[in-house]
Amino acid sequence: MAATIRTADKAIADPATPPAELAKQAQAQQVAYRALVNDPSKQAPTYALLDPELRRSAQANVTAGAKLRALVKAPKTELPPWHIVTPAPADELLGYYHQAEAEVGVPWQYLAAIHLVETRMGRIRGNSDAGAQGPMQFLPATWQQYGNGGDINSNHDAIFAAARYLKRNGAPGDMQNALYNYNHAQQYVDAVLAYGDQMAANPRRYYGYHQWQVYYVMVGGDVWLPEGWTKPQ
Secondary structure, rough: OOHHHHHHHHHHHOOOOOHHHHHHHHHHHHHHHHHHHOOOOHHHHHOOOOOHHHHHHHHHHHHHHHHHHOOHHHHHHHHOOOOEOOOOOHHHHHHHHHHHHHHHOOOOOHHHHHHHHHOOOOOEOOOOOOOEOOOEEEEEHHHHHOOOOOOOOOHHHHHHHHHHHHHOOOOOOOOHHHHHHHOOHHHHHHHHHHHHHHHHHHOOHHHHHHHOOOEEOOOOOEEEEOOEHHHOO
């Protein structure tokens, strides 16, 4: 796993990495981190084989993944009624994050981190158990307040609505409070901050996160829902 993490990190850090190889390495990185979440006994021996900077990054990613896993009350027995799509290009989404930061004042990396956590950058088409919708997962009532008449399923409109909502709740000065209002779980807040801080420290990491896939926690283990997947009727 340490070798996988090193190889993936090097590929993601290099702007010259071909798109297909970037996708392959980012998914390998994601799988390695999920394996470390699933088996904490392997964390320390794996970290020991990484250089200090990469060790800190790996620890942040694994800790974030573990906190999000803790929000799953129990592994599922049925697959969700979702459709998994190919996300918008990384640079297109990055443009929206930067526009929202410039106009609203919320750091782009936290908008990207929410997008990552909520729907894997828009891959998931489907409502949450609570009825949240769209790529940034807004409840309809909240969307009425912050959507400014836009389309809840639009990446652009949802990213801007998220920025307005975070700003209303204290961002950027109090990201803890802003994110807690977005999702009332400290584990969620910690995970979004961790992913955002990773991108703030090294913006190339965004391109790796953009390629992370949809995995669903089922009884018996994680199930990959690839792009194009729809739950069989």
